[in-house]
Amino acid sequence: MTESGAFEVDGKFRALVENTPDTIVIADELNNIIFSNNKIFSTFGYLPEEVLQQPLTILLPPAYRDIYAIEFSRFIKNYKARTFNPITEVPGYCKDGTVIPAEISLSVWEEKNAHVYSSVIIRDISERKKWEENLARERDFLQAILDSAEDVIIGCDENGQINFYNQSAKAKQILPDSAVTPEEWSDYYNLYYVGSSTPMQREDTPLFRALRGEVIKDQELLIKTEADNLLNLLVNGRQIISKDGKVQGAVIVIHDITAISENRKNMLEKNQQLLQAYTNLKEAEQKLKEANSLLESRVIARTEELVAKNQELNYINASLQKANTDLDNFIHIASHDLKVPIVNMEALIKILAVCVPSTNEDALDIIDKVGISLARMKQSIQAIAEVAKVQKQVEYQTEIIDLTELIVEITDSIDEQMKINQVQLEYDFSAIESIRFPYINLKSILYNLVTNAIKYKSPDRTPHIKISTKQLPNRVALRVQDNGLGIDLQKHGQKLFTMFSRLHDHVEGSGIGLYIIKRIMENSGGEVEVSSQIGVGSTFTVYFKNQSSIF
Numbered sequence: 001m002t003e004s005g006a007f008e009v010d011g012k013f014r015a016l017v018e019n020t021p022d023t024i025v026i027a028d029e030l031n032n033i034i035f036s037n038n039k040i041f042s043t044f045g046y047l048p049e050e051v052l053q054q055p056l057t058i059l060l061p062p063a064y065r066d067i068y069a070i071e072f073s074r075f076i077k078n079y080k081a082r083t084f085n086p087i088t089e090v091p092g093y094c095k096d097g098t099v100i101p102a103e104i105s106l107s108v109w110e111e112k113n114a115h116v117y118s119s120v121i122i123r124d125i126s127e128r129k130k131w132e133e134n135l136a137r138e139r140d141f142l143q144a145i146l147d148s149a150e151d152v153i154i155g156c157d158e159n160g161q162i163n164f165y166n167q168s169a170k171a172k173q174i175l176p177d178s179a180v181t182p183e184e185w186s187d188y189y190n191l192y193y194v195g196s197s198t199p200m201q202r203e204d205t206p207l208f209r210a211l212r213g214e215v216i217k218d219q220e221l222l223i224k225t226e227a228d229n230l231l232n233l234l235v236n237g238r239q240i241i242s243k244d245g246k247v248q249g250a251v252i253v254i255h256d257i258t259a260i261s262e263n264r265k266n267m268l269e270k271n272q273q274l275l276q277a278y279t280n281l282k283e284a285e286q287k288l289k290e291a292n293s294l295l296e297s298r299v300i301a302r303t304e305e306l307v308a309k310n311q312e313l314n315y316i317n318a319s320l321q322k323a324n325t326d327l328d329n330f331i332h333i334a335s336h337d338l339k340v341p342i343v344n345m346e347a348l349i350k351i352l353a354v355c356v357p358s359t360n361e362d363a364l365d366i367i368d369k370v371g372i373s374l375a376r377m378k379q380s381i382q383a384i385a386e387v388a389k390v391q392k393q394v395e396y397q398t399e400i401i402d403l404t405e406l407i408v409e410i411t412d413s414i415d416e417q418m419k420i421n422q423v424q425l426e427y428d429f430s431a432i433e434s435i436r437f438p439y440i441n442l443k444s445i446l447y448n449l450v451t452n453a454i455k456y457k458s459p460d461r462t463p464h465i466k467i468s469t470k471q472l473p474n475r476v477a478l479r480v481q482d483n484g485l486g487i488d489l490q491k492h493g494q495k496l497f498t499m500f501s502r503l504h505d506h507v508e509g510s511g512i513g514l515y516i517i518k519r520i521m522e523n524s525g526g527e528v529e530v531s532s533q534i535g536v537g538s539t540f541t542v543y544f545k546n547q548s549s550i551f
Contacts, residue, residue, distance in 0.1 A: 016363065016370075018038055023043045023121070024119065025056065028117060032055060044094045056069075056072060056120065057069050057072075061093045075108065075118075076108050076116060088105075101129045102125060104120055106119075107369055109365060146166040146167075152165070153254075155240065155251040157248065206219050211247075216238065217236055218234055220233065220234055232258045232260075233258075234306070235254050236255075237252030237253065238250065255306065264299075349370055399438075399439055402433065403427075404429055404433070406446060407450075425465050437524070437544060438524075448517055449517070452514075456484045456538075458484050477541050480540045486533050486534040487532040496514060496530065
């Protein structure tokens with residue numbers, strides 16, 4: 001660095017920035033670009049020399065430039081008060097006018113000669129966005145296939161808990177409003193043996209038998225719907241087994257043959273009438289034979305049609321199972337493949353840090369920033385893995401959880417964070433002391449709500465968090481109230497619980513905490529609500545269903 005403020009680039013620094021996968025630009029205190037690595041060409045179409053002395057906002061769409069010019073200036077002016085480098089998703093603007101999704105990390109430093117410089121690391125996330133969009137489309141497509149099937153399709157996990165069904169199951173009222181455990185099947189589903197009013201035992205139900213390993217082929221049974229309609233059903237089913245031979249659950253396909261059964265009953269009645277009249281109507285013998293032959297051919301044709309449809313449904317079901325397995329494997333492989341190069345880069349950064357002389361503060365500072373970026377990338381990959389886990393609707397064993405013990409465990413794990421922020425925590429579980437719920441899910445819900453209250457505390461007052469419970473008709477409310485920054489719900493309410501949504505950039509985070517809470521509660525039949533006021537604080541209320549049996 002010279003006294004005039006010109007930016008000098010030595011060989012080691014250039015070797016470092018030219019070997020990074022991201023575009024790196026450096027700007028002066030006027031936000032004019034004074035250095036760029038060659039990656040800017042493959043990302044934005046500019047040669048490095050083309051952007052020199054151009055405003056930093058040249059890499060943003062025209063509509064965003066004035067806004068971000070103000071934000072960049074504010075960031076540089078207040079950089080000493082910041083303890084981290086924010087990563088922000090913004091639209092990038094290429095030389096040819098193409099707009100690409102990008103992530104930027106901005107940092108500022110001051111040289112001894114009082115010149116202030118800012119460095120921006122820019123990553124093209126187009127491929128990641130395409131992957132996310134394709135994954136969402138494939139999931140919607142698979143669900144559409146299930147819902148378009150005329151026959152009822154019902155599946156359960158390896159524990160017998162029903163975890164998916166199509167629209168036909170709802171339309172025919174085959175399932176109750178809320179899912180029940182395998183032990184309660186025979187009490188809730190009103191299944192009967194054919195030709196009998198005796199309720200079917202749980203061990204004889206098609207889904208239970210399929211879960212045990214039996215291949216169910218054309219089993220007939222009766223079911224009484226919530227509207228007291230008696231349906232005659234034909235059921236086929238089998239186990240769902242992963243590629244490694246692990247039982248993941250079972251699936252059954254139900255075809256409504258009520259009309260066929262009625263026709264068969266009517267046919268038998270007519271045959272009885274014909275047989276009674278046989279001795280007195282010799283002249284009608286040939287006609288009766290022809291009628292019987294016609295009826296038999298129709299039954300055979302209909303039976304063949306049913307067999308063909310069942311085979312087609314079995315094929316579709318096998319394809320769906322394979323597609324689901326492939327999706328799970330893809331998420332796992334993608335996460336693993338992303339982790340490996342990051343680990344390698346971390347090792348290279350550590351080696352580079354040892355090789356660079358301690359006197360080269362600029363290079364060491366850049367190395368630290370690259371290390372920080374790698375750590376954030378690892379955090380994003382972990383967030384994707386956590387979201388994928390929630391999307392799969394993993395069912396954990398429920399248990400009765402003492403809320404006081406759980407909140408003490410959580411606060412112990414973040415004790416240092418609470419001391420630093422001087423957090424005042426108050427809880428009152430006198431109304432409801434325990435909740436039946438999967439332990440890992442309830443801990444995740446409380447942990448995210450408490451840590452969010454600390455993260456988004458108001459700078460004007462000491463953080464104060466209140467946690468309480470309340471008994472409501474048929475459900476329990478768990479409330480977490482804070483006196484933090486508050487949320488503009490009219491502006492941000494619709495995206496508050498969406499994936500990777502962040503309303504504040506002054507603290508680190510993946511933006512999936514509230515999304516995970518909402519998915520956990522939806523999967524369990526509960527819900528979450530929020531009320532908030534800017535400058536006053538926020539209150540998150542989580543509602544748990546069917547809790548009265550534990551008190």
